[in-house]
Amino acid sequence: MNLSYFDAVTFTLLIITVVSISLYASRRERDTKDYFLAGRNLTWWLIGFSLIASNISTEHFVGMAGAGYGTEGLAIASYEWFAAVTLVIIAMFLLPLYLRLGIYTMPEFLEHRYGSQARTLMAIYMMIAYVGVAIAAVLYSGALGLQTIFGIDLKLGIWLIGILAGIYTIYGGLKAVVWSDLIQGGALLLGGTLVMILGFKAVGGVEQFLMTNQDKLHTVLPADHPEIPWTALLFGMWIPHFFYWGFNQFITQRTLGARSLKHGQNGIIFAAFIKLIIPFIIVFPGIMTFQLFRDQIASGDQAYAVLITELLPSGLRGIMFAALFGAVMSSLDSMLNSASTIFTMDIYKKYVKTTVSPEKTVLVGRIATGVFVIIGCLLAPLPAQFSGVFKYIQLIWGFLSPGIVAVFLFGLILRRAPQSAAAAAMILGVPVYGFFLWKLPDVAFLNHMAFTFIILTIVILFITVLKPLPEKFRFQHDSIQLEGSKLAKIGGVLVVFLTVLLYIYFW
Numbered sequence: 001m002n003l004s005y006f007d008a009v010t011f012t013l014l015i016i017t018v019v020s021i022s023l024y025a026s027r028r029e030r031d032t033k034d035y036f037l038a039g040r041n042l043t044w045w046l047i048g049f050s051l052i053a054s055n056i057s058t059e060h061f062v063g064m065a066g067a068g069y070g071t072e073g074l075a076i077a078s079y080e081w082f083a084a085v086t087l088v089i090i091a092m093f094l095l096p097l098y099l100r101l102g103i104y105t106m107p108e109f110l111e112h113r114y115g116s117q118a119r120t121l122m123a124i125y126m127m128i129a130y131v132g133v134a135i136a137a138v139l140y141s142g143a144l145g146l147q148t149i150f151g152i153d154l155k156l157g158i159w160l161i162g163i164l165a166g167i168y169t170i171y172g173g174l175k176a177v178v179w180s181d182l183i184q185g186g187a188l189l190l191g192g193t194l195v196m197i198l199g200f201k202a203v204g205g206v207e208q209f210l211m212t213n214q215d216k217l218h219t220v221l222p223a224d225h226p227e228i229p230w231t232a233l234l235f236g237m238w239i240p241h242f243f244y245w246g247f248n249q250f251i252t253q254r255t256l257g258a259r260s261l262k263h264g265q266n267g268i269i270f271a272a273f274i275k276l277i278i279p280f281i282i283v284f285p286g287i288m289t290f291q292l293f294r295d296q297i298a299s300g301d302q303a304y305a306v307l308i309t310e311l312l313p314s315g316l317r318g319i320m321f322a323a324l325f326g327a328v329m330s331s332l333d334s335m336l337n338s339a340s341t342i343f344t345m346d347i348y349k350k351y352v353k354t355t356v357s358p359e360k361t362v363l364v365g366r367i368a369t370g371v372f373v374i375i376g377c378l379l380a381p382l383p384a385q386f387s388g389v390f391k392y393i394q395l396i397w398g399f400l401s402p403g404i405v406a407v408f409l410f411g412l413i414l415r416r417a418p419q420s421a422a423a424a425a426m427i428l429g430v431p432v433y434g435f436f437l438w439k440l441p442d443v444a445f446l447n448h449m450a451f452t453f454i455i456l457t458i459v460i461l462f463i464t465v466l467k468p469l470p471e472k473f474r475f476q477h478d479s480i481q482l483e484g485s486k487l488a489k490i491g492g493v494l495v496v497f498l499t500v501l502l503y504i505y506f507w
Contacts, residue, residue, distance in 0.1 A: 007318030014322035018183050018329070019168055042178060042257045047267025050178040050254045051087075052274050053185030054334035056327050060282050062141065066300035068286025073216030074506055075228045077279035078237060081219075081499050084275040086241040088492035091268035094246050096482055097412075099261055101475060106249050107346045110422065112475060113411040116350070118422040122407075123346035125400050125426070126249060130339040133396040134250070135332060135376035140383045142328030158380045161325075165332040166373035169340075170366045178254055180333060184326030189274070191320040192281030195304075198311040199288040209288065216287050219506045229444055236446030239453050243401035247408045249338040265488035272495045276502070336376075340369040395437075398445055402452040403429025410460050415472035421463040425456045432456070 042050075067076035103109050107126065111119035143157030152160070168180060203209045210217065223229045245251055258264030282304070289303035297306050308320050344365040349356060356364075403426040410417050410425075432455050436448040 006315045007321070010315050010318035011322040011325070014187065014319060015164070015325065018180050018326055019164060021179055021183060040257050041259050042254060042263065042267070043259055044263040044266035044270060046178050046182060047254050047258060047264060048270030048274070049185040050181035050334075051251060051268065051271040052278075053181035053188065053327065053330040054251065054254070055083075056185070056188060056278070056330070060278070061304045061324055061327065064279075064282050065286035065289070065304035066302075068216070068283035069290045069294075069300035069303040072221070072228055073213075073218060073287060074279065074283055075219050075221045077283050077502075077506075078219060078228060078233055080275045080278045081502060082233075082237050082241050083245060084272040084495050085499055086238070086245045087268050087272040087275065088495050090246045091265045091272075091488055092484075092492060095255055095258075095264050095268065096261055096484065097475065098252070098256060099258065099264065099482055103256065104345045105342050106247050106252060107342060110407065110411070113473065114407075114417075114419040114422040117419055118407065118426070119346060120350075121423065121426050122404065123342050125404075126342055127339055127347075129396060129400055130250065130335050130342075131372050131375050132379055132382075133393060135335050135339070135372065136379040137383045137393050138328055138332045138335065139376055139380035142325065142332070143380065146325070155381075158377050161328060161332065162373045162377040162380075165329045166336065166370060169333040169336045170369045170373075178257075180326070181330045184323060184330045187319065187323035188327055189277075189281070191316075191323045192285075194316070195285050195308060195311065195320065196281045199285050199307060202311060203288055203291055209284075209291070212291060213287050216290070217506055219503055229447070232444055232446035232450070235453075236444070236448075236450035239405050239449045240397065240401050240446070242409070243397075243405045247404055249342055250335050253334070253338050253341060261482040262485040262488070265485040266491075269485075269488045269491040269495065273491070276495065276498055332376075336369050336372055339372050340365045343368045395445070398437075398449055398452075399430045399433050402433060402449050403427075403456055406453055406456040406460060410457070410464075411473075414460070414464055415474070416468035417460060417464045417473075418467055418469050420467065421460045424463060425460050428459060429456055 064076055064079070068074065098109065101109065101112055103112070105123070107119040107123040110122055139158045139161055142161045143152075143154050146152040146157040146160070147154050200206055200209060203212065220230045220233070221228055223231050255264045255268060258267065285307050286300065286303045289297070289307045290300075293303075293306055293310065297303065308317055312320055344361060348364050348368075349361065406425045406429075407422045411422065429452060433448060433452045436443070436451050437445075440448065
């Protein structure tokens with residue numbers, strides 16, 4: 001791309017600033033709670049920005065903007081708006097239980113409910129998925145962006161991103177991660193808003209944009225749509241959202257480090273409001289690119305980068321590309337920290353050395369992070385073998401998420417569900433989902449998840465009826481009372497109301 005020297009300077013300065021502030025903010029991390037949960041002292045605004053920055057990566061600015069450019073149009077916004085409603089449910093119902101139990105990891109929650117077998121099984125699944133799938137995909141997509149923008153060799157870009165994110169993650173743990181997320185998330189939101197405003201100006205204003213692109217501004221698509229049919233919105237869409245936002249260590253770790261339940265709930269609701277805005281600053285620009293430059297680019301995945309290059313002045317382009325690069329690092333550092341936490345707390349401390357000092361535990365976590373960086377960099381070229389990074393991630397996560405969601409939800413609803421039901425659901429989820437991929441290749445993957453979830457539900461119910469627990473399960477710390485946030489409750493209702501309005505308007 002035609003970038004100026006000033007663009008390169010601003011890009012470099014922003015990256016250096018992020019790394020430096022992250023290292024400084026986390027300079028006093030000493031024990032296990034400090035390193036893995038930021039001393040359980042995270043404020044609502046840090047939690048909110050960190051949730052968003054960790055979530056947003058190149059799959060948004062490349063894949064989601066590309067979907068807006070392509071046949072999905074605004075329908076791809078359902079991933080964001082469903083997430084907003086899911087976050088409200090998690091803030092009000094799941095987070096209080098997590099904090100009462102005082103857990104470090106999501107597999108640890110399964111041990112409270114079902115026993116050590118379920119905890120170990122989920123820990124192994126998640127570590128493999130984080131390192132072999134998510135981390136590799138983020139490294140590859142980020143390096144691909146560097147290659148496209150600056151002409152940097154793909155393998156060099158992979159190791160450059162891995163080393164940069166690895167440095168402050170190894171050193172500072174979760175606190176370094178959330179501070180980097182704060183800066184990079186803020187830059188992304190501001191930069192994305194600027195691109196949207198300039199895009200509206202380029203297409204002749206908001207009214208002209210809405211009138212010209214009416215066919216792309218629908219959130220409900222026909223039942224035979226290959227990616228987002230309306231049938232998937234009814235059921236299948238909820239499965240990856242509950243898994244991602246409620247039971248996924250990569251996301252929940254910053255809420256487990258909340259200073260209080262109030263801060264945790266306020267932070268989650270703050271993130272939910274931002275999720276409502278994301279489609280306007282990512283999907284709309286993709287649609288704008290289709291309107292302005294569809295004869296100039298070969299693929300929708302290029303849409304956002306082309307719009308930045310064409311609309312932003314020199315210097316601001318460098319800052320925006322740095323923010324996009326930072327989105328990659330934000331996702332990567334969160335995944336590294338989460339994989340390290342799961343390995344240290346769910347594998348090492350449970351099976352290798354049960355009695356170990358806090359200092360030694362932190363050392364193990366740092367070594368694990370370094371090892372995961374190396375493995376991720378070595379595996380990063382793998383996603384290139386698939387048709388797209390987004391499809392690669394969704395394909396693999398689909399093997400795990402229906403089983404994990406079923407086990408968590410029915411563990412809360414069915415208090416007589418035994419450990420064997422949890423083990424069966426998590427083990428069977430892999431071949432059942434694979435069977436649907438094989439037999440129904442033309443059906444949307446969200447429907448594959450829904451079919452798998454239904455079968456696993458039947459399995460759990462059958463085992464529970466056949467061999468129930470003798471007494472209803474009770475969590476050990478149910479008696480601990482935490483004061484919730486009244487403001488979060490009001491905000492949650494408002495988020496749901498606004499989501500309904502958005503669907504009505506863009507039906």
